[in-house]
Amino acid sequence: xxxxxxxxxxxxxxxxxxxxxxxxxxxxxxxxxxxxxxxxxxxxxxxxxxxxxxxxxxxxxxxxxxxxxxxxxxxxxxxxxxxxxxxxxxxxxxxxxxxxxxxxxxxxxxxxxxxxxxxxxxxxxxxxxxxxxxxxxxxx
Numbered sequence: 001x002x003x004x005x006x007x008x009x010x011x012x013x014x015x016x017x018x019x020x021x022x023x024x025x026x027x028x029x030x031x032x033x034x035x036x037x038x039x040x041x042x043x044x045x046x047x048x049x050x051x052x053x054x055x056x057x058x059x060x061x062x063x064x065x066x067x068x069x070x071x072x073x074x075x076x077x078x079x080x081x082x083x084x085x086x087x088x089x090x091x092x093x094x095x096x097x098x099x100x101x102x103x104x105x106x107x108x109x110x111x112x113x114x115x116x117x118x119x120x121x122x123x124x125x126x127x128x129x130x131x132x133x134x135x136x137x138x139x140x
Contacts (some may be wrong), residue, residue, distance in 0.1 A: 024044075027078065031074050032074050043066045
């Protein structure tokens with residue numbers, strides 16, 4: 001049971017995913033700190049400044065709309081950076097590979113060998129079926 005778990009963890013894509021999550025969380029923390037330190041005060045100044053700037057009260061309950069706007073801005077900045085630094089470059093590489101301008105990752109020796117075996121088996125079946133058809137034999 002532990003060996004299977006170890007094998008799962010040692011796969012390259014699991015490690016890459018873990019690194020991506022950690023870096024993403026750290027980046028989100030940086031963007032959040034930026035929006036809290038700079039953008040939220042600007043939102044409060046634009047809304048009139050003072051003690052209740054960026055919020056309003058109804059029956060003693062405070063609605064902090066500046067925090068909501070701040071969270072939306074944080075999301076948009078984070079999404080834009082992920083799109084322009086991760087999604088767009090990977091999409092461009094994928095399109096280049098489809099057009100044949102850039103080679104993809106090289107296949108391992110095992111994959112190449114298995115592909116050759118598959119192709120040979122397929123050719124053998126096709127030639128066997130063609131031989132039976134030419135001899136007038138009934139299909140099995």
